[in-house]
Amino acid sequence: MSTTSPVRPQRRELLVSRWWIQGGLLVAVLGLFGLVLMGFQTYQHHPPIPDRVVSESGTTVYTGADVTAGQRAFLGNGLMEYGSIFGHGAYLGPDFTADYLHRSAEHVRASYGGDGSDSAQQRTVEEFKTNRYEDSTGTLTVSDAQAAAFADLSAHYARTLGDPEGRTGLRPNAVTDPDEVHQLTSYFAWSAWAAAANRPEKNYSYTNNWPPEPLVDNAPTANTIVWSVLSLVALLGGTGALFAVFGRWNWLGWHGRDQHELRFREPRSVALTQSQKACAFFFLVMSVLFLAQTMLGSAAEHYRADLQSFFGIPLDRWLPYNLVRTWHVQLSLMWVSTGFLAAGVFLVPMITRRRDPKGQALLTYGLLGALTVVVVGSLAGEALGIHGKLDGLVNEWFGMQGFEYLDLGRLWQVLLTLGMVLWVVILFRGLRKRLASDSHGNMPWLFFFAALALPAVYALGLLTRTGDNYTITDFWRFMVVHLWVEDFLELFTTVMVAYVFVLLGVVRERIALTVIFLDIVLYSAGGVIGTAHHWYFNGEPASVLAMGGFFSAFEVIPLTFLTIEAWSFIRLGARRESVSETPFPHRWAVMFLVAVGFWNFLGAGVFGFLINLPIVSYYEIGTALTSNHAHTAMMGVYGMLACGFAVFALRYLVPKEQWSDRLMKISFWSLNIGLAWMSFVTLLPLGILQLYHSVDAGYYDARSLTFITSDTNAMLEWLRLPGDVVFIAGGVLPLVWMSLLGALAVLRKDTPAATNPSHGSEDADDPDLQLFTEVEHHDPDEATAAGSLTPAGRA
Amino acid sequence: MAFETAFIAGYAVLLLLAGEGLRRLGRVSTDAWSSRLFAAYRAQAPEPVDPAGPADWPHSEVPQLHTVLAGVASSAATLLCVAELVRHHDRLAVAVLAPVAALAAVVTGRTAVALRARARAPQAS
Ligand code: HEM
Numbered sequence: 001m002s003t004t005s006p007v008r009p010q011r012r013e014l015l016v017s018r019w020w021i022q023g024g025l026l027v028a029v030l031g032l033f034g035l036v037l038m039g040f041q042t043y044q045h046h047p048p049i050p051d052r053v054v055s056e057s058g059t060t061v062y063t064g065a066d067v068t069a070g071q072r073a074f075l076g077n078g079l080m081e082y083g084s085i086f087g088h089g090a091y092l093g094p095d096f097t098a099d100y101l102h103r104s105a106e107h108v109r110a111s112y113g114g115d116g117s118d119s120a121q122q123r124t125v126e127e128f129k130t131n132r133y134e135d136s137t138g139t140l141t142v143s144d145a146q147a148a149a150f151a152d153l154s155a156h157y158a159r160t161l162g163d164p165e166g167r168t169g170l171r172p173n174a175v176t177d178p179d180e181v182h183q184l185t186s187y188f189a190w191s192a193w194a195a196a197a198n199r200p201e202k203n204y205s206y207t208n209n210w211p212p213e214p215l216v217d218n219a220p221t222a223n224t225i226v227w228s229v230l231s232l233v234a235l236l237g238g239t240g241a242l243f244a245v246f247g248r249w250n251w252l253g254w255h256g257r258d259q260h261e262l263r264f265r266e267p268r269s270v271a272l273t274q275s276q277k278a279c280a281f282f283f284l285v286m287s288v289l290f291l292a293q294t295m296l297g298s299a300a301e302h303y304r305a306d307l308q309s310f311f312g313i314p315l316d317r318w319l320p321y322n323l324v325r326t327w328h329v330q331l332s333l334m335w336v337s338t339g340f341l342a343a344g345v346f347l348v349p350m351i352t353r354r355r356d357p358k359g360q361a362l363l364t365y366g367l368l369g370a371l372t373v374v375v376v377g378s379l380a381g382e383a384l385g386i387h388g389k390l391d392g393l394v395n396e397w398f399g400m401q402g403f404e405y406l407d408l409g410r411l412w413q414v415l416l417t418l419g420m421v422l423w424v425v426i427l428f429r430g431l432r433k434r435l436a437s438d439s440h441g442n443m444p445w446l447f448f449f450a451a452l453a454l455p456a457v458y459a460l461g462l463l464t465r466t467g468d469n470y471t472i473t474d475f476w477r478f479m480v481v482h483l484w485v486e487d488f489l490e491l492f493t494t495v496m497v498a499y500v501f502v503l504l505g506v507v508r509e510r511i512a513l514t515v516i517f518l519d520i521v522l523y524s525a526g527g528v529i530g531t532a533h534h535w536y537f538n539g540e541p542a543s544v545l546a547m548g549g550f551f552s553a554f555e556v557i558p559l560t561f562l563t564i565e566a567w568s569f570i571r572l573g574a575r576r577e578s579v580s581e582t583p584f585p586h587r588w589a590v591m592f593l594v595a596v597g598f599w600n601f602l603g604a605g606v607f608g609f610l611i612n613l614p615i616v617s618y619y620e621i622g623t624a625l626t627s628n629h630a631h632t633a634m635m636g637v638y639g640m641l642a643c644g645f646a647v648f649a650l651r652y653l654v655p656k657e658q659w660s661d662r663l664m665k666i667s668f669w670s671l672n673i674g675l676a677w678m679s680f681v682t683l684l685p686l687g688i689l690q691l692y693h694s695v696d697a698g699y700y701d702a703r704s705l706t707f708i709t710s711d712t713n714a715m716l717e718w719l720r721l722p723g724d725v726v727f728i729a730g731g732v733l734p735l736v737w738m739s740l741l742g743a744l745a746v747l748r749k750d751t752p753a754a755t756n757p758s759h760g761s762e763d764a765d766d767p768d769l770q771l772f773t774e775v776e777h778h779d780p781d782e783a784t785a786a787g788s789l790t791p792a793g794r795a
Numbered sequence: 796m797a798f799e800t801a802f803i804a805g806y807a808v809l810l811l812l813a814g815e816g817l818r819r820l821g822r823v824s825t826d827a828w829s830s831r832l833f834a835a836y837r838a839q840a841p842e843p844v845d846p847a848g849p850a851d852w853p854h855s856e857v858p859q860l861h862t863v864l865a866g867v868a869s870s871a872a873t874l875l876c877v878a879e880l881v882r883h884h885d886r887l888a889v890a891v892l893a894p895v896a897a898l899a900a901v902v903t904g905r906t907a908v909a910l911r912a913r914a915r916a917p918q919a920s
């Protein structure tokens with residue numbers, strides 16, 4: 001397919017059946033409809049914030065303005081990266097909802113006669129469960145005992161959050177302003193009220209009775225249990241059905257006999273465009289950020305293993321736990337995104353086999369500059385915010401916005417979105433000519449659409465406003481934390497990986513397309529509505545819990561399924577390799593993809609589902625099992641993938657004599673062994689213990705420092721050390737080194753360029769840019785291969 | 796016996812079982828044609844197209860990932876049991892932990908031997 005004439009070319013035909021597009025769109029629209037429906041529910045049924053909370057004797061305890069200001073103080077001081085609210089946030093500090101609820105209930109019970117008295121217990125339950133909020137006046141009435149508990153707890157939070165010694169994980173004197181303490185206490189008190197008080201006309205609280213707390217009779221609701229059972233059934237039934245169908249029909253058409261022979265080009269003979277060379281610096285930035293992220297991770301881990309000292313250095317004065325964790329979490333997104341952005345730019349000339357349009361390299365360097373500004377600016381802002389140097393709106397815009405995963409100031413958030421838009425523009429300029437000549441359902445367009453979705457969905461995170469009701473903020477926050485990360489990034493990934501295989505000549509474009517459409521269908525069915533698995537207990541109504549529990553089960557199916565698909569890709573690749581006379585140059589890049597498949601299954605699929613049932617999440621949310629899942633899924637899937645992309649691109653960028661397959665081998669094994677060690681030795685057993693403790697002794701207790709810093713836990717936390725060392729020294733450092741070599745080669749101009757003037761331009765095919773050559777090609781089954789739901793018997 | 800001891804012993808056994816599962820997975824042929832998913836299709840078209848042999852790359856290395864991670868599981872089990880023995884060594888604790896630790900160590904050793912043998916075998920392709 002060579003486009004020799006620049007006049008309007010004929011569009012290539014769609015390679016798969018139209019049914020795929022129509023089916024994909026239909027399911028996507030249904031998924032979106034479910035999401036919008038849940039959005040309505042969020043706005044209608046979130047727990048109200050009373051205008052004023054008064055005691056029975058008539059004094060005002062706190063106001064709605066205090067609650068909102070308290071949420072701002074909570075976020076602005078980085079407390080969501082220390083402890084959590086409604087179960088969401090960091091896991092070192094307490095869950096402030098559960099903490100306030102437990103402490104105030106204890107206080108109230110004591111004032112009615114305490115532990116031994118049944119009537120005191122009963123009265124406490126009644127006071128907390130009865131909803132005395134009056135909608136018409138916006139007034140919530142609390143008992144005098146509850147008001148006294150509030151005063152007492154204000155003093156408690158003033159003491160713990162403003163400790164002059166530090167040693168809590170927060171910086172010394174973190175929150176000392178009495179007004180701020182009052183506002184924070186109001187915020188916690190409101191969340192605890194919503195967690196215990198029954199919804200109007202219901203026999204469970206606004207949070208579906210979360211947290212489990214015997215003092216106020218908070219126990220799993222019927223919905224929590226029933227939808228957990230149905231979720232299990234959905235998983236088993238869904239998987240069975242899919243596999244049955246898949247075994248019955250030969251969807252993907254493996255029987256397409258490709259008898260072509262490939263000759264892989266030696267990477268360094270593949271010409272690189274200027275924009276591709278710019279990617280060398282992206283990968284250098286990526287690996288340096290990766291290194292920084294893992295070092296910060298060790299510091300955060302140290303706080304857990306030994307809160308009292310950092311080898312005698314008062315680390316919490318400069319780098320308190322919440323700052324370390326903020327940076328750790330933000331960098332995890334940033335280095336992975338840097339790798340993905342670069343991979344996108346790098347692939348474009350390989351897809352189009354055309355040279356860069358004018359100014360493309362300049363734009364790419366511009367993107368790198370913008371990215372650097374956002375990374376440095378946002379990290380610095382977070383430090384200033386957590387150190388209390390910025391206030392109010394300034395802090396929110398330039399410093400610490402403070403939502404976990406959306407910690408960065410709004411300005412940086414906007415800039416990051418714009419950066420991604422610039423990235424899409426870069427991709428579009430590169431792809432333009434190719435897009436014009438292809439069907440909208442074929443790979444170049446899907447690649448473009450998947451890329452376009454990234455800034456669009458990330459931008460939804462901008463609707464998370466610090467002054468909104470928490471439940472509403474959580475709705476928008478998870479557009480990024482779930483929808484963007486788990487669905488759209490996963491889609492973009494599938495497209496990229498499929499494309500790489502197509503470009504390498506190991507997979508037919510049609511098969512790759514089928515897999516992508518299947519991915520769209522499966523993710524739209526489970527993943528989109530499945531966002532609600534984060535909303536079981538944050539103030540959403542029970543219907544949202546039901547949808548989340550049921551649909552998120554389907555999210556696991558594509559993981560199982562697409563993993564198997566990815567493996568089949570690789571298997572096909574192996575067959576192709578065996579017929580190539582030249583060695584396959586991407587051994588370690590492909591091994592990273594193999595690892596992605598493994599962790600997708602274990603980290604996302606198994607460890608994700610382990611905490612996914614509402615009844616498990618009820619006791620588990622915000623504990624070490626979440627951490628276990630988060631690390632094995634985020635690092636295992638996206639981290640390994642970003643490394644794989646980097647290794648793929650560096651293979652072209654690093655001079656042959658400097659390239660070391662051995663170093664990549666060390667990196668590959670170290671990252672996988674280190675990650676597995678972290679999970680098997682520490683996070684998984686710790687998580688099981690914490691879950692057990694939560695069911696046994698209560699959630700409040702399982703999240704207390706007493707439990708987290710117990711000897712047993714400290715032992716498990718220390719035992720992970722060797723794995724962390726292997727991960728960082730053996731896994732990350734070789735990547736830093738290799739990407740440094742790549743960047744230096746570009747600086748030295750020691751990279752092959754598209755120089756042959758008789759070849760190609762922006763308008764024409766340049767054979768120098770091709771990754772393989774096809775020697776012989778006859779494909780008798782071509783016409784009946786993949787794409788339609790052909791029953792195997794007929795094919 | 797302390798709860799902690801019982802937990803560690805139980806968890807170590809769980810790790811060994813999971814590791815064994817991984818090792819088995821490592822031995823299963825990774826050729827697409829022998830996949831159970833294609834059972835129905837194979838029934839229709841019994842002749843696979845030039846099937847990949849176990850020595851073809853990456854078939855030669857995919858099981859290695861499973862085997863290495865199984866090795867991580869068993870060494871984790873060993874270390875956890877030993878660490879727990881340092882903390883608790885009353886008679887009952889030793890009676891429970893020592894056999895598990897020994898078994899885990901043996902499994903780890905055998906995995907290491909198997910991996911070394913595989914590494915020494917002539918590389919395919
Ligand atoms: C590659 C795919 C995935 C990635 C990268 C990923 C990543 C994460 C991360 C980073 C968190 C922690 C959020 C926090 O601390 O607030 C999380 C939480 C969670 N994930 Fe996933 N996940 C993936 C797939 C899945 C799947 C397939 C499921 C199950 C169907 C799942 C279920 C959950 C649940 C229930 C939580 C909430 C736990 C809590 O809030 O305590 N995840 N995920």
Ligand SMILES: [Fe+2]
Nearest residue numbers: 482486531533
């Ligand atoms: Fe999620």
